[in-house]
Amino acid sequence: MMAPSWVFLLLCQVALFTTVTSKRVCGRPPITGGIDESTLKRVYEVGEEVTLTCGQGYLPSTTSTTQRIACTAEGTWTQSNLACSPKMCPIPRPLQPLAMGKTEAPFKSVLNFTCDDGYVMQGANESRCLHDGTWSNPPPLCKAVSCPLPKSPTNGRIVHDKPITGTNTIYGQSWTYDCNPPKAPSYERGSCMADGSVTEPPVCRDVSCPFPEGILNGFATIAVMRPHAYKEKLKYACNNHYVLEGEAEVQCQNTGNWSTKPFCRAPCTVGIKRGRIFYNTKKLWIADLKPNRVLHGEHVVFYCLNKAEGCGYPVASTCKDGTLPIPDCFEEPGKLEYALKPKSLPSEIEMCAASPPARSTQPPRPA
Structure with missing residues (x-):
């Protein structure tokens, strides 16, 4: 007789449990960033309503500043279109060059400040963007370190x-x-x-400096055969047709050495036998360049042939300490062509509207 009563009691408890737990509820409503969640509960009854608002430091991005949602019989919440955006703090103008083009920073942003070596910070080393769109601290000043008089x-x-x-x-x-x-x-x-x-x-x-040594292809203009005292000076010059590069005047330094001496850069020979060049504002046949000499740093223009277009184009080369490279595109004419058909040379025919891309130059050819 005990077993049936036990079974009946168990069935009643199961039925009671099913009845109690069949009623639906809603959990905490899903919210997006910036919505105030301080007053939200973990569980809501069906039919309960909640008013959503933006939290401190945020602004609604819709026309409505609040949004009411309700817990439905299915245990879900009605839709909300409330979206909240953080308030912005204007970045101080002196800091904008460091802000990658930005002029504002969102709520809760932090600016950290440092000073360069040799400068002391006066003010706070950080500032936070507050809920009202202002910064917690102004940018500090970086004051140069002070030293005693030497x-x-x-x-x-x-x-x-x-x-x-x-x-x-x-x-x-x-x-x-x-x-x-x-x-x-x-x-x-x-x-x-x-x-x-x-x-x-x-x-x-x-301190004294020894009698100065000479320079290659040059000489000291004023030099006495004796040691020279600190800060004494003398000048160098170059032989004829050589170009001085560097400071002509040198000085005896506190180390007992002279300051850096200049160099004398050599002239160049235009290494072609036949052709026409442009040099020193003139268009010259190479035979008319007398003497055949170009100073260091001066430019010489050679003429090359654009075979596809049938036109000529100029290519410049520069004399560098005795070396004048000949452009790769330059083709020296043969003796007969040079003597009988000079007007067919690239320097004499119509010039191209545009020069081809630059090409490398080669060492000067033997004269």
């Missing part, structure tokens, strides 16, 4: 690049150390450094 060398003085006022210098300011003649400083330049320190003063010592 000390003069013993038996010498300091010459500042810019006038100094007050008892300090700032990062980046520089000066020159000078010693009483004929002594020279062990180093000549000093500055206010990024760590707030200044260059220690140099030692003033006796």
Whole structure:
């Protein structure tokens, strides 16, 4: 008699459970970013309604600033078309070049600030875009590091690049150390450094430079056979038809060496026997170039033939220290063609409307 009662009780419990759990509910409504979710519950009864609004720092992108949705009998929510966009903070104009063309930043954005070496930050090192479209902090200032005034060398003085006022210098300011003649400083330049320190003063010592060596294809214009003192100068010049490259004047330096000497660059010979060139604003037959000499850095134009178009075109070459490359496209005419048909040469026929793409040049041909 006990078993049937037990079965009946179990069936009643199952029926009761089914009855209680058959009623549908809605979970938390699905929302997009920016919607205020602080008042939303985890479970809602059928028929309950919720008013959706944009959270702090966001604006509705639709005409409606709110949206009501309801829990349906199927356990789903009615549709909502409320979309929220973050408020924007205008990027300060001085920072816009660093913002990749952007002029605004969205709510919650963070700007981090740093200063270059040698500068100290005055202000906050970050700023956040707030809900009202403003920044939490203004951009800081980067102030140059301050250094004490430099000390003069013993038996010498300091010459500042810019006038100094007050008892300090700032990062980046520089000066020159000078010693009483004929002594020279062990180093000549000093500055206010990024760590707030200044260059220690140099030692003033006796320095001289040996009698200067000559230069190839050139000579010193004024030179006495003796050592030269610190900061003494002399000049170089080149032999006839050679071009001086570099500073003509050299100076005895504090290291006991002369500053960099110049070079004398050699002239070139136009390495063709037959043809016409354009040189020094004139169109010349090569036989009329007397002497056959082009100075370093000067240009010579050769004439090439565009065989497809049947026209001529110019190609320039430059003399470089004794070498004048002949363009690859240049074809030197034979003796008969040069003597009997000179008007058929590329230099004499009609010029092309446009020159072909540039081609490489080759070393000068033997004269």
